[in-house]
Amino acid sequence: QFATIVKKEIDNFIANGLLDNATMSLDDFEAALANNSHAPSSPFVFPKNMTLEKYAELVQLYRGNKKKEYLIRGLYAPLLLPWVKRFAKDDRLMVMKFNEVFNASIVDEVLRFAGVEDTSVDEHYDDFIRNKKGEIKGRANKNLTVDYHANKGVEMPLDPTIRLYLKFLYQPFDKFLVQLLGEEWEGWYE
Numbered sequence: 126q127f128a129t130i131v132k133k134e135i136d137n138f139i140a141n142g143l144l145d146n147a148t149m150s151l152d153d154f155e156a157a158l159a160n161n162s163h164a165p166s167s168p169f170v171f172p173k174n175m176t177l178e179k180y181a182e183l184v185q186l187y188r189g190n191k192k193k194e195y196l197i198r199g200l201y202a203p204l205l206l207p208w209v210k211r212f213a214k215d216d217r218l219m220v221m222k223f224n225e226v227f228n229a230s231i232v233d234e235v236l237r238f239a240g241v242e243d244t245s246v247d248e249h250y251d252d253f254i255r256n257k258k259g260e261i262k263g264r265a266n267k268n269l270t271v272d273y274h275a276n277k278g279v280e281m282p283l284d285p286t287i288r289l290y291l292k293f294l295y296q297p298f299d300k301f302l303v304q305l306l307g308e309e310w311e312g313w314y315e
Contacts, residue, residue, distance in 0.1 A: 127287065128152050134196040135294075137189040143180065143200075146170040155286050167293040177301045181206040196294065202301035209305055220306055222313060 128151040138144040149157065149168035157165045180203040191197050198204075205220065212218040219238045225231050292314070303310045 130195065131287075131290075134189070134194050137187075137194065138196065141187050141189065142172065142183050143187075144169055145172050151287065151290055154290050158286055158289075167296070168290065169294055171297055175297075177202055177206055177305065180298070180301065196291075199291070199295055200298050202298050202305050205302075205305060 131151045135144065135147045135150075139146065147169055149165070154165065154168050180200070184197065184200055184203040185207070187197060189197060208218055219235065221231065295314070299314060302313070
């Protein structure tokens with residue numbers, strides 16, 4: 126069950142210093158929403174005076190399993206900071222939203238960014254992103270999530286309560302993302 130996975134990973138965030146505390150589990154949060162019909166305040170207590178650099182350091186030192194855990198992979202700003210420092214955001218590092226990958230014009234943009242003149246890939250792009258039924262491959266819809274392990278790649282809608290709970294979790298990190306990449310990233314998750 127997803128609530129169990131989230132609890133374990135939130136506990137890992139606390140153990141690794143990314144959070145001070147979680148005042149409500151996902152189940153408690155769902156119950157509070159059901160009883161009050163409005164969103165409670167944030168169920169998370171974050172460490173005071175944390176900088177993006179400190180979060181990036183904690184993410185690098187994270188003792189959980191970054192490849193198998195879901196929530197750690199959503200801390201985009203702390204994960205991107207070392208790359209931005211190394212490659213400079215504007216000239217040698219291109220950051221895009223995942224759903225942009227499914228836009229045919231992105232191929233030209235990536236090739237131009239990489240300095241590749243020949244853009245003949247466009248004619249094959251549609252074959253790359255669509256399956257035999259003509260449906261877009263992968264996760265192109267922001268309201269869907271994929272649990273490849275449990276559902277073998279079947280897309281499932283993300284419950285609105287879970288989405289709100291995770292929005293509270295990622296909110297401070299999303300502000301850091303705007304700080305790191307610029308104002309065009311404000312509200313990117315909406």
